[in-house]
Amino acid sequence: MDGTLVDTEPYWMATEEALAEQHGAQWTHEDAMHLVGNDLLTSGRYIKQRMGLPQSPEEIVELLLDGVVERVQHAVPWCPGARELLLALHDAGVPCGLVTMSYQRFVAPIVEHLPPETFRVIVTGDLVEYGKPHPEPYLTAAASLGVDPAECVAIEDSNTGATSAAAAGCQVLVVPNHVVVPAGERRTFRTSLEGMTPADLAALT
Known part of the structure; x- marks a missing residue:
């Protein structure tokens, strides 16, 4: 998030x-x-x-x-293209999970700006034993969605998050923001989510 x-x-x-x-x-x-x-x-x-x-x-x-x-x-400072992509995924019926190390009371005022069920699963830092870079958060989200992690695309902006997602078996779309993220296994890079579509994400799997 x-x-x-x-x-x-x-x-x-x-x-x-x-x-x-x-x-x-x-x-x-x-x-x-x-x-x-x-x-x-x-x-x-x-x-x-x-x-x-x-x-x-x-x-x-x-x-x-x-x-x-x-x-x-x-004020909710949406990243470029992020809200538009979420809405497109919601309209396309793509099941999404939010995997964040922030706590539930911080997530709530942001999620309320999205349609209901935009995220079918929300995994927060106060709900897991091991946080990122451990794979538990992404494994928990995939299991809750009832999908194989290998069929999931995780969108991340940090090496910590990308490491967590890749260790869980997800493909990772890395959109760096404030920190440099090195290349790594299962990582695809993009400078922004602007113009990104559900089909673009599906192609990564």
């Missing part, structure tokens, strides 16, 4: 910077880039160590979500 469907990475970065400023801690752009695509608890542990915060990683995640959810409620 983050960086692929909606460009919320600037929201996360602004929230991280505000948290650092509030606690008089140092936080760099490189630190922010290090967190892109991570499981939120992994990010919470990194922030706790880097900023020297007294809160637990779980509490830090909730603070981050507070800030990002507030920003999303003001």
Whole structure:
């Protein structure tokens, strides 16, 4: 979701910077880039160590979500072509799953801007034991959809997410956003989702 469907990475970065400023801690752009695509608890542990915060990683995640959810409620920053592709997939009856390491309370205000059942399955970071880059999130989504992962196309913007999807057996369409994603097994690259159709995705399988 983050960086692929909606460009919320600037929201996360602004929230991280505000948290650092509030606690008089140092936080760099490189630190922010290090967190892109991570499981939120992994990010919470990194922030706790880097900023020297007294809160637990779980509490830090909730603070981050507070800030990002507030920003999303003001405006949903769709990535170019993402909403149009989702609507086309919905109209074509293609079963879709959302696989994100964000938590449910962050996903809800974004999904409500889409038709019902746009995503038949939603796998969030608080619903799996192992987050990306582990394959569990994508394996869970494919199983819930009742499909073979090899027949799925995952759309990802980070190496962490692409690694998770490929390890699950999915074909991966990589649309880099804020971080460089290296070439790898089962990875096809595109600069944007603009003009992408359900037929284009089907061709990748």
